[in-house]
Amino acid sequence: MEVERVQAISKLSMSINTIPYEFIRSENEQPAITTVHGEILEVPTIDLNDPDEEKLVSLIAKAGSEWGLFQIVNHGIPSEVINNLQKVGKEFFELPQEEKEVYAKPQGSKTVEGYGTQLQRELEGKKGWVDHLFHRIWPPSVINDRFWPMKPPSYREANEQYTIYLRKVADKLFKWLSLGLGLEEDAMKAAIGGDDLEYLLKINYYPPCPLPDLVLGVVAHTDMSTLTLLVPNEVPGLQVSRDGQWYDVKYIPNALIVHISDQIEIFSNGKYKAVLHRSTVNKDTTRMSWPVFLEPPSDQVIGPHPKLTGNGTLAKYKSKKYGEYVYCKLNKIPQ
Ligand code: OGA
Ligand code: NI
Numbered sequence: 001m002e003v004e005r006v007q008a009i010s011k012l013s014m015s016i017n018t019i020p021y022e023f024i025r026s027e028n029e030q031p032a033i034t035t036v037h038g039e040i041l042e043v044p045t046i047d048l049n050d051p052d053e054e055k056l057v058s059l060i061a062k063a064g065s066e067w068g069l070f071q072i073v074n075h076g077i078p079s080e081v082i083n084n085l086q087k088v089g090k091e092f093f094e095l096p097q098e099e100k101e102v103y104a105k106p107q108g109s110k111t112v113e114g115y116g117t118q119l120q121r122e123l124e125g126k127k128g129w130v131d132h133l134f135h136r137i138w139p140p141s142v143i144n145d146r147f148w149p150m151k152p153p154s155y156r157e158a159n160e161q162y163t164i165y166l167r168k169v170a171d172k173l174f175k176w177l178s179l180g181l182g183l184e185e186d187a188m189k190a191a192i193g194g195d196d197l198e199y200l201l202k203i204n205y206y207p208p209c210p211l212p213d214l215v216l217g218v219v220a221h222t223d224m225s226t227l228t229l230l231v232p233n234e235v236p237g238l239q240v241s242r243d244g245q246w247y248d249v250k251y252i253p254n255a256l257i258v259h260i261s262d263q264i265e266i267f268s269n270g271k272y273k274a275v276l277h278r279s280t281v282n283k284d285t286t287r288m289s290w291p292v293f294l295e296p297p298s299d300q301v302i303g304p305h306p307k308l309t310g311n312g313t314l315a316k317y318k319s320k321k322y323g324e325y326v327y328c329k330l331n332k333i334p335q
Helices: 006-016 052-066 079-093 096-100 155-179 187-191 263-265 322-330
Strands: 045-047 071-072 114-117 131-138 198-206 227-232 237-241 247-248 256-262 277-279 287-295
Touching: 006 198, 045 052, 052 071, 052 155, 079 131, 079 155, 079 198, 079 227, 079 287, 131 155, 155 187, 155 198, 155 227, 227 237, 263 322
Parallel strands: 045 071
Antiparallel strands: 071 256, 114 131, 131 198, 198 287, 227 256, 227 287, 237 247, 237 277
């Protein structure tokens, strides 16, 4: 079966200046009428170079509990490494269609890995204006070469370099988020899988859309994993929900966008909030983003940390294996 990629739909849509009906959102989702404009309220930006570690811990803890999302600057990943990651990803998506299809997610495959377009339609039968490529980047034991593009030739090197630096950032964030809960610095990382934590890279490719006010890229959701560390390109589009309203996340060159995801909300017994977010698309430019989902191994059991419950504080979440959590979420079964 031939799958229609949004990249191809975009080309046709741009020439006839209209889009297929299944991409048009109902009014309560359309970005133009559901986004707060001209608000001063802004997602926190945190400078990781601050020598005052206590201050950093409290800024991160506050951002994690009030927004569930923050940007980090001076994170230690050289801009050249980020630029290369972006360059090779863009080059992959600009390959002729048949060269990308070599990496297509096989039909009926159990893993998310591969090049693709969301096949399963959402409630109301709507589709997102986005194509993607998924593959794991760490640890080496879970890497599946089959889904790493051979073109451009520097794809592998650029992704490996990024992974080296990204792991250091992730470890610092787990430490500070743990301290922010009053726990030992290694408590969080140990509980979510320690060195077995899996790094799943996704590249989102949002081609131009003649009617961007009526569509969404990725529909409102929280990420399932622990943390998501995202590099965007210069085209804004990520939005976060706070107090029932949608806000644009401003583009800061070289910043990384940190999302608190479901497993950290659970581990923290609700002190940190998994951020509800979505993405919008652009009229004449392509937006791209590179989120990395930090996923516990499938049989890792995650629940509220024992020190955060007891003494009259109830556990607000069940403890369960990450794999079961994912199964329930994807199949819309209550957790
Ligand atoms: C996602 C996501 C947002 C973005 O892929 O899970 O939320 O900015 N992407 O592309
Ligand atoms: Ni997301």
